[in-house]
Amino acid sequence: MKKLLLSVSVILLATGAFAQNKMSGSDARFGLKAGVNLARFHSSGTTGSDSFNENVKDNVGFSVTGFADFGVGNNFFIQPGISLQNKGAKFESTSSITSGNTTITNVSTNKTSLMAIEVPINAVFRIPTGDAGAVQISAGPYVGFNISGKNKIENTTTTLNNTTNTSTVVNGSDENDLSFGSTTDKNYGSTDFGANFGLAYRTTSGFLVGANYGLGLSNLIAKDSRVGDAKLTNRVLGFTVGYSF
Numbered sequence: 001m002k003k004l005l006l007s008v009s010v011i012l013l014a015t016g017a018f019a020q021n022k023m024s025g026s027d028a029r030f031g032l033k034a035g036v037n038l039a040r041f042h043s044s045g046t047t048g049s050d051s052f053n054e055n056v057k058d059n060v061g062f063s064v065t066g067f068a069d070f071g072v073g074n075n076f077f078i079q080p081g082i083s084l085q086n087k088g089a090k091f092e093s094t095s096s097i098t099s100g101n102t103t104i105t106n107v108s109t110n111k112t113s114l115m116a117i118e119v120p121i122n123a124v125f126r127i128p129t130g131d132a133g134a135v136q137i138s139a140g141p142y143v144g145f146n147i148s149g150k151n152k153i154e155n156t157t158t159t160l161n162n163t164t165n166t167s168t169v170v171n172g173s174d175e176n177d178l179s180f181g182s183t184t185d186k187n188y189g190s191t192d193f194g195a196n197f198g199l200a201y202r203t204t205s206g207f208l209v210g211a212n213y214g215l216g217l218s219n220l221i222a223k224d225s226r227v228g229d230a231k232l233t234n235r236v237l238g239f240t241v242g243y244s245f
Helices: 002-022 049-055
Strands: 028-044 059-073 076-099 102-128 133-161 166-177 191-203 207-216 231-244
Touching: 028 049, 028 207, 049 076, 059 102, 059 231, 076 133, 076 231, 102 191, 133 207, 191 231
Parallel strands: 028 076
Antiparallel strands: 028 059, 028 231, 059 076, 076 102, 102 133, 133 166, 133 191, 191 207, 207 231
């Protein structure tokens, strides 16, 4: 990981140096944005992938990103940054069994929440809209490092007496921390990389509002636990507001 971090740092420094040679001082700006993530896992390479993808739900999380804009041409700039991203997925299931005059219904929710530090480097094209501001279209790669996470299971069991129409409800939950690495005792891999695609609007005063889609490309399954072509990747739809100056 140290080598990867060093490589990313070199890329960022090189990007900044290149941009500074191409722009005037007024073409550089810095900003901060934050928002809501709708994240889920995407499965491929197994016979159960279609069913998995149909049943997975969005994990509602958040994102906080600091970024810099370096002008490299007319209405075109490079935007490196560093970001805290809350990803993951959620699964819900309901089962019911009737025996005699009793019906037992179980509702289960399994929520996986991952926290990652990401380093994106986006190319951004700006389309001015007069004096009001500009539309910004962006795309570029990112590298991420999973730093923490939790898996939480919640169960609600309802027992209904169909004769008396009375019921009892029992709630239960279990929560555990996630671990990251390549060995079989780890829950997920420690690194992630992929591509970002974004659309935003920036006013001349510096306020930003936008949407972003993160397409994970690396396999989240711990390396030593992979079977055949089985692959698990991130999918994140994000909405943000921010300010740059």
